[in-house]
Amino acid sequence: MALQGVSKSFGTGLTSVAALRDVSMAFPEGTFTALMGPSGSGKSTFMHCAAGLERPDAGAVFLAGTDITKMRESRLTVFRRNNMGFVFQSFNLLSSLTVRQNVTLPFLLNGRRADGKWVDEIVERVGLAERMDHLPAELSGGQQQRVSIARALVTRPQVIFADEPTGALDTQTGAGILRLLRETVDGFGRTLIMVTHDPRAATYADRVVFLVDGGIVDEMSSPTVERTSAWLSRLDA
Amino acid sequence: MLRLGLRSVRTRKARFAGSLLAVALAVTVITTGGVLLQSAVTGDGGSRRFHAVTLVVTGNPHISVAPGGRPIDSGADPVGDRLPPPRLPLSVAHRVAQVPGVREVVTDVSIYSHVVKAGGPSSRLNADGATRGHGWSSSRLTPYRLREGHPPVKPDEIVLDGGVAARTGLGTGDFADVVTAVDGSRRYRVAGVAHPALPGPLHATVFFTDQTVARLSGDSTGVDAVAVFAEPHVDIAQLASRVRDAAGDGTLVLTDTSQAEPSADSGAYVATTAFLGIMSAVAGFVAIFVIAGTFSLLVVQRRREIALLRAIGATGGQVRRMIAAEGLVVSAIALVAGVPAGLALSRPLAGLLVSLGVAPAGFHPVYGAIPLIVTAAAGVGLTQLAAFTAGNRAARVRPTEALRESAAPLKRLSRLRLLAGAAFGALSAFIVVNSIATGGNKGSGDAFVVSFTLMITVTLLGPLITAQLARLVAPLIVILGRGQGFLAAANAKANPWRIASASIPITLAVTFTCIMIFMPQTVQMLTLQESLLRIHADHVLVSADGQGLPSAVTRDVARLPGVSAVAATTPIPVRLGMGAAGGPVLTRTLMALAVEPGEVPALLDLDVSVGHLSTLTDDGIAASSSLARESRWHVGDSLPVALPDGTRKELHLVATYERSLGLSDVLVSADLAARYAPQALASAIYVKDDGRSTADSLSALTKDHPTLVTLSRGAYLSQLQRSNDSQTTAVYLFIMLIGLYTAISVMNTLAAATAARTREFAALRLAGSTRRQVLTMVGGEALITVVIGVLLGTLIAATTLVSSSLALARTPAFAAPPLIYLTIVALAVVLGLAATLLPARMAVRPSAISVIGARE
């Protein structure tokens, strides 16, 4: 997965905001990258462009050798469905569907039968085997987030995007989610990109990329709490 | 996708309950309207008077009036279809009698008659329409059988049918006064009483001797119908074709004898059909809006969910199919619930129509397949159409919206919608201009269509218009309370879509209620105004039975001392070739008024615009300016006309006049009517005094003329004002029913829109608002919504009414009693506020944190 000279701005004229300025970045297969930066620095925009949810104004996004910015809307949607997974900050589950139905929703959209064994394995892994027939409203926040992760994994995507997946969780639960994410990289060989504000969460990643004002300003491999915290506090100064 | 739709419907019962209710109600309304409309169209069983006969030959009412007999057909001819066909020459009967297979022919003559007890008081209004007079030989056609007495033999003997005998209290041997067109009132002796040998509705009937009725028809060389009794075992189709050959041109041979003359109820059925047609059109229109509104709301409510599906990888097409599947589920359930309800409702409604006097006594629901097919098609079709437009909007929801905390409201109208809105706006403007230019009844009818096109325009451009209006109205609301008023105004400005979809049903309700109530009142007001200007007579004479006065009355009035001028107006049906002279001819039957041109100026000021009425001789014709304009006639043109007896003639347009409302669009000379329509009766006789009062001597005339009613000018005008009462009551009642339906829909839409904001209210309360403050804010928004709805509704209704008035009478004035208008507005306000505040109260009842905590 790679971005090449991606730019994106919102609005027109005086109110125009440049959210991303000519960003290029590569994400090797089987790596876990954390994206950090102050609020409004363009992290979410970066993810949305990388995931094809938003069309960049300029630049290209490559996944498995294809430039997804050149794809037509409906083809892109199907491509996204099969090759990318998403975990959002707020637990975006369909409240009318049970846990099982939420997890297998991508299959339903594909018009295919869910691979039962694989679904069971994932659900087992995220620890929701007993909760399969519950509605989201009957689950805790952490459990709901684990459902999102299961859903993101179920299509065996090449890349998984997670926008502040632990933002709304306590430390304990958050740690569990992060371990789960780490495992998807180590165990299944997925590429994972995660936005976070939490230096401790960043330590689960292989490297941290720092974004300021829509541009990449720094990169750090094998991050520790101290180094990332120090870096972030330098920004404030 | 169907599965996803189905599941969504199942788990969101509460949310779907609203749209289900809306569609089910629409289905109910369409079913009821369809059943009643079909019942009215097919309810008239025709005349049963020729029941015993094999074939009937009548004159052909569809005579070509074009010079050279160019074929033309008018299609539907609402006046002509209810009139008796033209008369036949007696020679037709002789020719038909010679046809092999014909055992016997009987000629039938039908005349106006009004029977009262001799010397008795003037009879009250004839309940079952006119009594018809026939020759005794016609009694075999039904047949009638004598119960007492003997057949009429002497010229002054009559036989009554049982109904007439019972109503008048006459029996065999009694003396009766019978009013006819040719004789006026004349005394007869009742020779017997006869009853039809078959049950069912028939005209009230009086039988004369054959010679007497021939004389009373005013033309003994003509007959109204030739009834044919066939030899036994003759093939009827072959006989009919032989009879057709023998009868010749200008005749009609009917094997279905029920079509030989209009039935006693035919007029009533036409009126019922028209009434139900208008009511069904309005109800159907409301149904379309309600269903469309429901689905667009469904999408607005579920933006986040749809965006999430898009983010996960649902294509736009999949979202569209999901909404369509939901529409299918909703319409299927709605059909199952709504159709039986609609069928059940049609019986009491039919009863209501009968008891209100809008429908004839025999009116009852007929359950055919057509209304059901129409309902099913409409129910599924409308929901699919609504789901399609809503689905298109849903498919445009962007996936990233799911990832933002507060879903951004849709800001833009699609280009297609803007274009369509502009097109309907332009169409509305065109209709207004065109209907005013056309003028007359046609222009006024066209203007009614503007209410529909404007309504569509407003719906299409709704958010644009409401955003502008909200800016205007909002400052008023800020007074409500600084904080809440401000919030309400800000919300209204920021959410034009929500305001639009909530205010449109209110606009709809206000528009149609106003138009349905004020339109007839306006026509009545304008008619009265024109009559006031037109009528210079001191007295107006009319008939008690509504059928008209014989010419003998006019003659007798003219002889009275103190009378300086008398003019009778006698309606006769004429078939006119419409359209410019020399162009393609479309035939339409109009009721022309026959007048004595010399007498008119003293009694009726018609405001002649071109030409002179004094030149209205028996080859002349005058037309209202609006009819002349519509048909592109000019004074001096010669117009092809077919007269009631079938005669074709060219009449010259001698004048056009302005004051036609409440009179007629066409005038011909009394001479012409006397020659070609000897049976015609005067609808009114206008009388002017020479200074002495003639009121007493006029009243004394009622002794000789039992159907005569004499009215002073003032009394006549105030009677005009009351004339529409029974129709008006029915209109009110049906408006209330449609209003109730609209009200439920408004409630439904507003309640759903409010309930969808539970989270927003909770957030406000977490930020420190009290429940009361939230409710004040919601109330403020509701007020803005209602004010906008009422404003738009009033504007549309006013535009329609002004155009209609301008078309009809060249004045923008329309009737809108302030009390009724204010009641409508008050109801709309109460409805709008209640429908918003009640669900809002429910929404703020649970603790805020529990709402925020319950994630979507």
Ligand SMILES: Nc1ncnc2c1ncn2[C@@H]1O[C@H](COP(=O)(O)OP(=O)(O)OP(=O)(O)O)[C@@H](O)[C@H]1O
């Ligand atoms: N749909 C949008 N319309 C207008 N401006 C937008 C939109 N989305 C993002 N922006 C702007 O783009 C910039 C980057 O936003 P983005 O959401 O990427 O920031 P972020 O780094 O994710 O911030 P946070 O850490 O607060 O989530 C911000 O200035 C934001 O206001």
Ligand SMILES: [Mg+2]
């Ligand atoms: Mg963000």
